[in-house]
Amino acid sequence: MTNPGKRGPTPIRETWRQLMESVAPDQARFRAAILGLAAAAVMQGLALAAIVPLFVRAFDHQDWPDTLRWLLIVTALMAMTAGLRWRAQGFDFNGRMAAATHLLRLRIGGQMRAMPLETLYGHRTGELNSMVLNNVDENLLTTLTILNLIFISILTPLATGLALLVVDWRIGLVILVIFPAIVPLYRWRRPALGRGKRILGEAHQQANADVLEYTQGLAVLRAACQAGARADHLSHTFRRLEDIQVYGHRKGEKPNIIVSTTVEVGLMLMLGLGVFWVVNGSLDLAVLAALFIIVVRLSEPMATFILYTAILEMIEAALAKIKALLGVAPLEQRLPVAVPQRHDIRVSDVGFSYVGAGAAALNGISLTITSGSLTALVGPSGSGKTTLTRLILRHADPQHGQVLIGGVDLRQIPELELRQMLSVVFQDVHLFNDSVMANIRMARPDATDAEVLAAARAAQCLDFIERLPQGWDTPLGDIGERLSGGERQRISIARALLKDAPIVILDEPTAALDTESERAVQRAIDSLVQNRTVIVIAHRLSTIMGANQIVVIDEGRIVQQGSHNALLKEPGRYRDMWQAQQSAKMWFGEGRGAEVG
Missing domain, CATH: 1.20.1560.10 (ABC transporter type 1, transmembrane domain)
Incomplete structure (x- = not known):
């Protein structure tokens, strides 16, 4: 402008x-x-x-x-x-x-x-x-x-x-x-x-x-x-x-x-x-x-x-x-309009640069995520992990290449249908100055009270909701200031459970939590990711050992890809990161371990 x-x-x-x-x-x-x-x-x-x-x-x-x-x-x-x-x-x-x-x-x-x-x-x-x-x-x-x-x-x-x-x-x-x-x-x-x-x-x-x-x-x-x-x-x-x-x-x-x-x-x-x-x-x-x-x-x-x-x-x-x-043009809606019937994700030779940035944030990224699998994105801060998930969420379109869900280019999928297919749990949760019920129901406004209650129970929310001064009707304050970080994360997961979208993106939701909160959030995540296509941005590698595939991104490129055991067997960025975190964990005893980047 x-x-x-x-x-x-x-x-x-x-x-x-x-x-x-x-x-x-x-x-x-x-x-x-x-x-x-x-x-x-x-x-x-x-x-x-x-x-x-x-x-x-x-x-x-x-x-x-x-x-x-x-x-x-x-x-x-x-x-x-x-x-x-x-x-x-x-x-x-x-x-x-x-x-x-x-x-x-x-x-x-x-x-x-x-x-x-x-x-x-x-x-x-x-x-x-x-x-x-x-x-x-x-x-x-x-x-x-x-x-x-x-x-x-x-x-x-x-x-x-x-x-x-x-x-x-x-x-x-x-x-x-x-x-x-x-x-x-x-x-x-x-x-x-x-x-x-x-x-x-x-x-x-x-x-x-x-x-x-x-x-x-x-x-x-x-x-x-x-x-x-x-x-x-x-x-x-x-x-x-x-x-x-x-x-x-x-x-x-x-x-x-x-x-x-x-x-x-x-x-x-x-x-x-x-x-x-x-x-x-x-x-x-x-x-x-x-x-x-x-x-x-x-x-x-x-x-x-x-x-x-x-x-x-x-x-x-x-x-x-x-x-x-x-006058800012909306994202392009390409024709013919199509709605995917599958929920696998394919990233094909994607390149993306932010306006005014000197270097590309992503450069030639190609990746296949099968339906119902768990894919972890790891790498140092600023490597391009969040940018890749934002392109999948279609916060922007790549300048080169394409992102597809179920074989359909995101630019062909109507915005509402795309939003309904995706749930996101961010590291920094934004809650509104409204009741607990309204904050969870935001994911699906037509949900019944019973459905909201079931989502909150699966997300491990009931214990702290019952302690609030007005229970379900308690206003949460600006950005959810009445709740702790772990409690805000569980409300966010309850939203995602209530939405019941087939694709879930997790942006390191446990990174800033204490051990007890992390365990509660992890149990909530376990309920959320069942039978869904899941992408998780991870810093602590111990949390994604069971992922179907781990994708290591550095300077906007995929430098390694495979399972946890396979990546540990070959020299490279992932094994170096794992060894560094294990050393830090041994140094701090039962501490949480160092975060990469």
């Missing part, structure tokens, strides 16, 4: 198109609301112009019927202005804007579900949070209000000037000369405005991400005595945000003063000319009085025009970020 802070201003036509897309399916009503605000601004300009003949008749005490007629015209124009504006802003008042905001958030949520997870991982959680909440609000909730102010700044003086050409061409011409002066000033200022708002938006996203990261990791930071150090990093982020804001205000002060001064001087010049014309007898005093009112009504919106457009630039910056996220 491009850096928004480096791009030039978005063309008005493109901004309009993005804005219309953002409020779908209410585009017609939103367009009508904008046109209504524009019409209201024009009516307001005509009403201001009509004050001139009204004052002329009012100063002429002999022409009361004509005075009343012009008073009714001014009143009618102002009433039409209020009516049009009220009707247009009804898009906000009646909840349609809130509904459009809701639908846009749903679209962004749907896009995050559809886009490749490897691409999604490139965004920090706080940045996505800022986009879904702040950018959507910036995009929609203030749009009509800002457009209304801009129309009053542009269309109202334009309509007033054109109408006054009929009443007194000199006054109309002066207004039409003053009004265009702000247009080149805006065009001069717009690139800097757009760039500044984009940089400011990026700084806000960075701050949101850093605040969320600091808050979530505070327990770890305190334990590592680094809460103050990371607080310094957070303070640096805040100082940078402050510097950008101060710099933006300073850079914007001069253009704002120039625009407001130009407008004020121009309008004062118009009043000066009016006084001059009155003195030399070529202008009626009533017209000058009306001119004072017109100047008062036009001066503020015209002088603050740049401030309104600055907010418009914020809206454009938000639209650009949302467009970039929505």
Whole structure:
């Protein structure tokens, strides 16, 4: 994705198109609301112009019927202005804007579900949070209000000037000369405005991400005595945000003063000319009085025009970020669509590189995993084990080669059918701040209570669930903070059991557990892997001695493959790893042994 802070201003036509897309399916009503605000601004300009003949008749005490007629015209124009504006802003008042905001958030949520997870991982959680909440609000909730102010700044003086050409061409011409002066000033200022708002938006996203990261990791930071150090990093982020804001205000002060001064001087010049014309007898005093009112009504919106457009630039910056996220292409769905009837897995000459990485994460990987077998992936950290399982889970597609289940390329399998075939137990389990029952049932929402109970029993969960304050209804807190690591793992295994998928991937689920928790989790895993195709990422080799095949991966390549006994008989990476772990186990006695990498 491009850096928004480096791009030039978005063309008005493109901004309009993005804005219309953002409020779908209410585009017609939103367009009508904008046109209504524009019409209201024009009516307001005509009403201001009509004050001139009204004052002329009012100063002429002999022409009361004509005075009343012009008073009714001014009143009618102002009433039409209020009516049009009220009707247009009804898009906000009646909840349609809130509904459009809701639908846009749903679209962004749907896009995050559809886009490749490897691409999604490139965004920090706080940045996505800022986009879904702040950018959507910036995009929609203030749009009509800002457009209304801009129309009053542009269309109202334009309509007033054109109408006054009929009443007194000199006054109309002066207004039409003053009004265009702000247009080149805006065009001069717009690139800097757009760039500044984009940089400011990026700084806000960075701050949101850093605040969320600091808050979530505070327990770890305190334990590592680094809460103050990371607080310094957070303070640096805040100082940078402050510097950008101060710099933006300073850079914007001069253009704002120039625009407001130009407008004020121009309008004062118009009043000066009016006084001059009155003195030399070529202008009626009533017209000058009306001119004072017109100047008062036009001066503020015209002088603050740049401030309104600055907010418009914020809206454009938000639209650009949302467009970039929505523009990420989903994973390819190849035709013909097919659903495999078997559950063997074949990885054929797969190559994969992460965006921006110097070296390939996987290079020429070929592997066959028979249905109902247990395959262990071993190797040092960063060797490519997790990347391979992510490709099987289709978090991304390989740039070379293919992954097949039951002889069908993953790119031909519909996403829902693929998800139903796979269960995953991660090393780092994510639980939601919901009840125990809801966290397990997430795997299969239509499961009965009895089925959830059976899965929890098989996963060795009942003992700790019964100890919770509210039992099955106990909220587990953010990321499952009420539970220990082993308990979270067993909840994750209960999910996988309830889902009952034919393929199971285990990402070293016992690596960070104490001996007692490990035994409980291992019993739960034994229930999970029966009669399923299982892939396990292992660091402690003693846990995968009974695997049907062990695949040793190093630097993105398969360097050895075979059973435990066969691999021990030949020199190579696996035997070296085994001997190192056995030596460590002897050194630490009955300890858990060293982990590779």
